[in-house]
Amino acid sequence: MNQFALAFTPEKLQEAWHVFLTEFPMGLWETVYVTVLATFFAIVLGLPLGILLVTGDEKGIRPLPKPLMKVINVIINFLRSVPFLILIVMVIPLTRAIIGTSIGSVASIVPLVVAAFPFVARLVESSLRELDPNIIEMAQSMGSSTMQIIFRVMLPESVPSLVTNFTLAITTILGYTAMSGAMGGGGLGKIAINYGYSRYKYAVLYLAVIVLVILVQVFQSIGTRLAARLDKRIKK
Amino acid sequence: MIELRNLSKSFVTADGPVEALRHVNLTVNDGDIYGIIGMSGAGKSTLVRCINMLERPTEGSVLLDGQDLGALSKKEMQQVRRKVTMIFQSFNLLMQRTCLQNVLFPLKLAHAPKAQAEARAKELLATVGLPDKANVYPAQLSGGQQQRVAIARALATEPQVLLCDEATSALDPKTTQSILELIRQINRDTGITVIVITHQMSVVQEICNRVAILEHGTVVEEGDVSQVFSRPKAAATRALVFPEMSGGEGQLSSGYGQLVRLVFEGSITTNKPLIASMAMECGIAANILGASTRTVGKREYGYMLLEIPGGPDELARALKYISTVPNVVAQVEAEYSGKEAAK
Ligand SMILES: Nc1ncnc2c1ncn2[C@@H]1O[C@H](COP(=O)(O)OP(=O)(O)O)[C@@H](O)[C@H]1O
Ligand SMILES: [Mg+2]
Numbered sequence: 001m002n003q004f005a006l007a008f009t010p011e012k013l014q015e016a017w018h019v020f021l022t023e024f025p026m027g028l029w030e031t032v033y034v035t036v037l038a039t040f041f042a043i044v045l046g047l048p049l050g051i052l053l054v055t056g057d058e059k060g061i062r063p064l065p066k067p068l069m070k071v072i073n074v075i076i077n078f079l080r081s082v083p084f085l086i087l088i089v090m091v092i093p094l095t096r097a098i099i100g101t102s103i104g105s106v107a108s109i110v111p112l113v114v115a116a117f118p119f120v121a122r123l124v125e126s127s128l129r130e131l132d133p134n135i136i137e138m139a140q141s142m143g144s145s146t147m148q149i150i151f152r153v154m155l156p157e158s159v160p161s162l163v164t165n166f167t168l169a170i171t172t173i174l175g176y177t178a179m180s181g182a183m184g185g186g187g188l189g190k191i192a193i194n195y196g197y198s199r200y201k202y203a204v205l206y207l208a209v210i211v212l213v214i215l216v217q218v219f220q221s222i223g224t225r226l227a228a229r230l231d232k233r234i235k236k
Numbered sequence: 237m238i239e240l241r242n243l244s245k246s247f248v249t250a251d252g253p254v255e256a257l258r259h260v261n262l263t264v265n266d267g268d269i270y271g272i273i274g275m276s277g278a279g280k281s282t283l284v285r286c287i288n289m290l291e292r293p294t295e296g297s298v299l300l301d302g303q304d305l306g307a308l309s310k311k312e313m314q315q316v317r318r319k320v321t322m323i324f325q326s327f328n329l330l331m332q333r334t335c336l337q338n339v340l341f342p343l344k345l346a347h348a349p350k351a352q353a354e355a356r357a358k359e360l361l362a363t364v365g366l367p368d369k370a371n372v373y374p375a376q377l378s379g380g381q382q383q384r385v386a387i388a389r390a391l392a393t394e395p396q397v398l399l400c401d402e403a404t405s406a407l408d409p410k411t412t413q414s415i416l417e418l419i420r421q422i423n424r425d426t427g428i429t430v431i432v433i434t435h436q437m438s439v440v441q442e443i444c445n446r447v448a449i450l451e452h453g454t455v456v457e458e459g460d461v462s463q464v465f466s467r468p469k470a471a472a473t474r475a476l477v478f479p480e481m482s483g484g485e486g487q488l489s490s491g492y493g494q495l496v497r498l499v500f501e502g503s504i505t506t507n508k509p510l511i512a513s514m515a516m517e518c519g520i521a522a523n524i525l526g527a528s529t530r531t532v533g534k535r536e537y538g539y540m541l542l543e544i545p546g547g548p549d550e551l552a553r554a555l556k557y558i559s560t561v562p563n564v565v566a567q568v569e570a571e572y573s574g575k576e577a578a579k
Binding site: 132134135137138140141142143144145148152153156157159160230231232233234 | 288290313314315316317318321322324326328330331332333341342344345346373375389393399
């Protein structure tokens with residue numbers, strides 16, 4: 001405890017402030033772009049997969065062979081149940097193949113995407129399942145093709161729910177970037193670990209945490225507001 | 237013309253097969269407002285979904301102008317669905333789109349030219365009485381207004397058949413009236429064939445010219461509305477026409493005698509002397525178990541349920557007497573007397 005108290009002496013705080021001014025801007029930028037890019041690619045992969053989970057279902061608009069759906073579900077569940085730290089190590093060969101290295105913030109995007117896209121697929125699945133099946137039936141009764149139902153009915157009608165769920169995805173991925181920072185990635189996570197864990201500079205660690213919390217709040221409130229604004233069911 | 241030939245549909249469920257439709261035969265002529273009425277679970281929704289192949293019949297066929305819809309490819313069926321459109325109990329509007337975009341929806345599916353489609357959509361919104369709601373979202377509309385938008389949408393592709401599955405069941409009586417009036421007006425103006433699915437007798441009375449009564453997946457009675465309602469043959473029809481005169485008869489009846497149902501054209505009160513004069517002239521003191529009136533189309537019908545005491549002789553005499561009275565038809569409740577006899 002003594003050591004802990006010593007971490008917040010005026011000199012230490014001043015040192016932390018110095019780190020804050022010199023290293024945090026870059027760290028924050030890395031965290032933000034890694035989070036945004038990882039979320040983007042997770043959606044690029046997760047959205048079609050989520051659509052497939054709904055439309056390919058036994059009761060979906062375009063049922064796929066049951067064994068195929070089973071395999072897809074098993075893979076998703078598998079990826080979702082591997083702890084993220086282990087996943088980072090597991091995908092190192094893939095990361096090297098794509099980025100050329102497994103170190104650095106750009107490289108950390110790969111394990112983040114691998115971890116997040118099955119999660120996003122499940123979120124998309126739940127958003128699309130919220131949709132009133134009568135609406136789908138209406139579209140079918142008007143002669144919609146499968147693609148028309150997906151792109152003209154299912155997705156547009158689910159926009160508010162999708163935005164809400166993508167917000168959940170981006171804040172979750174933000175948390176994961178801090179973890180990947182500890183495993184060779186960059187950003188605020190790396191700064192927090194470098195100073196806080198390796199050198200017992202808790203003041204820096206706490207500052208990093210505060211910035212991360214603020215970042216989550218920012219993403220969350222933007223997402224919540226956007227979802228509300230986009231939802232035409234809400235009377236204004 | 238729509239013909240249903242020997243149409244059957246069964247569902248496979250966890251508790252075994254459910255036969256939703258059994259050997260249904262119906263013909264709907266062009267320009268008809270055809271009612272299909274039945275209790276909940278009778279198979280009405282399944283029937284209407286077979287007409288546009290949202291449900292594939294297990295057996296039998298659906299013919300649209302002689303063309304077997306079951307034989308069409310998926311693409312061809314999508315084309316047919318622009319000619320046989322549907323409105324629903326829950327309106328099923330796209331909630332994230334404006335009214336105009338909702339009406340445009342089927343036109344966009346059909347890749348109609350944009351300017352032309354928009355002109356038509358606006359015209360249709362005017363037809364259904366909502367010319368000023370083009371840029372409003374459905375959540376801001378009342379149920380009746382939402383159904384009007386749904387009707388405009390259903391008419392966008394100039395269909396020849398409009399299917400209405402409980403289209404007014406979620407609306408209050410006044411709004412129901414106005415929606416039915418709109419459907420009738422559209423039918424008059426465009427000659428569109430309308431199939432009205434409902435569990436409400438009043439809806440059929442209001443707008444239909446022909447009706448089929450569906451019970452447990454079977455058509456138990458079919459014909460002109462005035463015919464079917466004035467002389468309901470099937471028990472299910474009577475239960476629908478006179479819910480208050482079904483089921484309670486057992487308690488009222490003494491159990492000695494035959495039940496006879498009379499149908500009067502015109503008001504029941506003007507026929508009061510019938511009972512009295514039957515007593516005087518034939519010596520038969522009929523017991524009145526129930527009476528009621530109904531307006532079907534423009535005509536009023538009176539119904540009376542009588543119990544004729546005595547045996548077959550008295551019954552024959554009573555029927556003979558009744559047959560001499562104009563505008564009255566008598567029906568013996570055969571199944572009822574059977575039930576009584578069993579007691
Ligand atoms: N998709 C389905 N799967 C299993 N059973 C069904 C299905 N659709 C309807 N049924 C059954 O078929 C019968 C008729 O249903 P329905 O056509 O909805 O009746 P209605 O519209 O007259 O109330 C009911 O017993 C219902 O449970
Ligand atoms: Mg129904």
